[in-house]
Amino acid sequence: MNGLSLRLDCPGENDFRLQLDCQLPGTGITAIYGPSGSGKSTLLDCVAGLRQAAAGSLVSFRGKRWLAPDALVPPWQRRVAYVFQDARLFPHLNVQQNLDFAASRRADDNGASMPQVISALALEDLLQREPAGLSAGQKQRVAIARALLSAPQLLLLDEPVANLDHAAAHQCLACLQQLARQLDLPMLYVSHDIEEVSQLADHLVLLEQGRLVDRGPLLDLCGRLDTRLSREEQAAAIVLGTVLRHDPEYGLTELEVEGEILLVGQQQAPGQSRRLRIPARDVSVCRQRPLDSSILNILPVTLTQLEADGEARVMLRLALGAQYLLARITRKSASRLQLQVGDRLFAQIKSAALLMESADQHE
């Protein structure tokens, strides 16, 4: 009961209806993922109270009822801050005044302090600037700072980095991740970009045409074959590893994943726990460990599941210790190798992207 419980029936434009009934966690970052028009923003609007849901809808957070047949808490009393895709800074106020707008209306002093937020989002040099003169990335950082300064109980983010260039987006995401941990502030993060989601999210909610189709811990959902994610072209498993050391001679970093060593091309400080995103199309399998392959990362795995993926391809779910890899191979290869569930195989990993430092618990 300390999370967010939703029972929503919310009409939108052109026959669209958001209809779902679920409990979302009250901690960490929950990503709402789905294609455009799947109802992601409608969901956030209903949580914020900016959109009217049909009678019978329920919204409650940490046991407090925000929307019920006999209760309606207006948006300004929900203590939910909302960061939109467009920063929506107040044009008549400069950056400092935009921040003050939020800080002066906060309900209590438990949230982040002004100096803390200004430094976390690197706004020191922008405080006296007018919003009109800021870049998209700067505006969005101000918008995030402003949201945090209202001392929210829940932070809603609607594709906050969709309009930013790669570097600005990366900076924003890193700030968000750090803040989520420091402030212990639950966030609902709407995105249609699975890479963003893989960086940030602890939990994942998959929406499709206004319905919730799946939800669960991100690492778990990404490593399954029965979700919509595994059918996407960019399907990828996410595994956790610990940075062991950097090899300066070849410019590679060694990570330990389930007792195995994985090499990646980015330099990282040892000891960190890291998420690795391994695209299914960059994983192939063989029965014997290849001795003369150019591929460095070859890990012993067990085939646990095999699913047809279109006419020509199959998806494999490969257990690596307690974690899973996905591999997309041709149906012809699967048949030639006579792959069976339970087979011991070697996964050749052509690429693995190291994601931002993660707070995941290694179980």
Add this chain to the structure above:
Amino acid sequence: MSAAELDAIYLTIALATITTVLLLLLGTPLAWWLSRQKANWSALVEALVAMPLILPPTVLGFYLLLLFAPDTALGSAWERLTGTRLAFSFSALVIGSVVYSLPFVVQPLQAAFQRVPQNLLNVAATLGAGPFDQFRSVVLPLTRRSFVTAASLGFAHTVGEFGVVLMIGGNIPGETQVLSIALYDYVESLQFAEAHRLAGGLVVFSLVLLFLLYRRDRQESWRVQA
């Protein structure tokens, strides 16, 4: 300048000032309501507000005169409450002017309010600002200039009022004889020198006011952006 003329000037300024203050008080919520209203029937309210723009002032004055008569509900209630007659009083002029100048205040405000993005109000709401707070701290600062426009137009239009005043105010010096009526009197009695003084003064006043408004619109490049 004669005492009667000074009286008329004072009366006109008092009438226009009181009318403008009342119009801002009444027109602001009305304009806000109209700007956020999506229902079709609110167009009827909009049409009613705009009526004085196209109706001959005498039509308005005629109906107001009937309304102010001592035997109507309004007229008799007024007499009971104040002990004075409403018809042909300064108060009648104020009421008439408020109705007559209403569109000049409501329309610029409504247009300005409509340009305030709902997005910004939603942000303000999620940051803890209630409706009145949103209006005071977001809408007002973004539409301040339109308030100046609305007040100026309301004031100037009231100064230039003639037909309604003639119908409901009569021509009582020091009570209801405003500038435009005094001017009419001068012309009627062929006192053209005096008429010139008042007419010329009104022309200069209106020109200067409008010039100042339009010049400000040119200079300022305030942009409301989401």
